Amino acid sequence: MTPRPPEFRINPRHAVVSAALCWLGFAIVAWAVHTGHAQTLDDTGLLFWRNDTLAPKGSTALLEAVRDVTALGGVVLRNLFAIGAVVALVFMARRREAALFALTIVSGWLVNSAIKALVARPRPQIVPHLTEAGGNSFPSGHSFNSAVVYIAMALAFAALSPRASVRHTLIGVAALLTLVIAWSRVWLGVHWPSDVTAGWLGGAGWALLASALLHRPAQVTASAIETLTEPDSPAG
Numbered sequence: 001m002t003p004r005p006p007e008f009r010i011n012p013r014h015a016v017v018s019a020a021l022c023w024l025g026f027a028i029v030a031w032a033v034h035t036g037h038a039q040t041l042d043d044t045g046l047l048f049w050r051n052d053t054l055a056p057k058g059s060t061a062l063l064e065a066v067r068d069v070t071a072l073g074g075v076v077l078r079n080l081f082a083i084g085a086v087v088a089l090v091f092m093a094r095r096r097e098a099a100l101f102a103l104t105i106v107s108g109w110l111v112n113s114a115i116k117a118l119v120a121r122p123r124p125q126i127v128p129h130l131t132e133a134g135g136n137s138f139p140s141g142h143s144f145n146s147a148v149v150y151i152a153m154a155l156a157f158a159a160l161s162p163r164a165s166v167r168h169t170l171i172g173v174a175a176l177l178t179l180v181i182a183w184s185r186v187w188l189g190v191h192w193p194s195d196v197t198a199g200w201l202g203g204a205g206w207a208l209l210a211s212a213l214l215h216r217p218a219q220v221t222a223s224a225i226e227t228l229t230e231p232d233s234p235a236g
Helices: 012-035 039-047 061-072 075-091 094-121 141-158 164-187 194-213 214-228
Strands: none
Touching: 012 094, 039 194, 061 164, 075 094, 075 141, 094 141, 094 194, 141 164, 141 194, 164 194, 194 214
16 A cells, blocks of 8 residues: 655644634624724725726726636635545545545635624625625625635645645745735625625634644544445455
8 A cells, every 4th residue: 555645734733823813803803894993994995996986997907807816716716626626635645635625615615604694794885896796795705715715725735745835835825816806806896895804814714723623524534435435345
């Protein structure tokens, strides 16, 4: 049997501390929204990208580019990338990482949906929406779920490399990508800045927290799947 390559997993304690900081930031933003302290900054941030006629600043090409960016956090592309990552991890004999990644995504989606339903904040109406968007506004689902998917994906593939610089680069690129996706939602007028700030903090926090808390359940899930899929041993 080929020995399993070494795993370079993020330190669980560091992951929990980082997740706690993210969720603390989330709680502060949620408090500001609930008490109305965020409204002035929200209005200013949403109008910053618009001219006097409330049309977006910049060319038509820029608008299309922003829509392309926001699509990376949409249901279709986000889940296609996630499924591709799970398949790749399975083929690389990284069933535990594949299970952890899948569990992180599903649980993150449930957490975001529950918070959205609890807060029930309406979407902004002070500027025209430049893309279709439905449902409640806080936290931004694009921001939350894209942070969960892409950061958790980076953590999964970073575990394959023995070089710290490679691992840090993967995680850094995922964080930057998801921040740009979050910004695109404000530029398109479908979310308040506080929505995407809380969404990104919550999603990043969940990806980090899940890497520590769901590691053992992922191992159990991977072992169970491996047992079910193994061919029966020949009779002696």
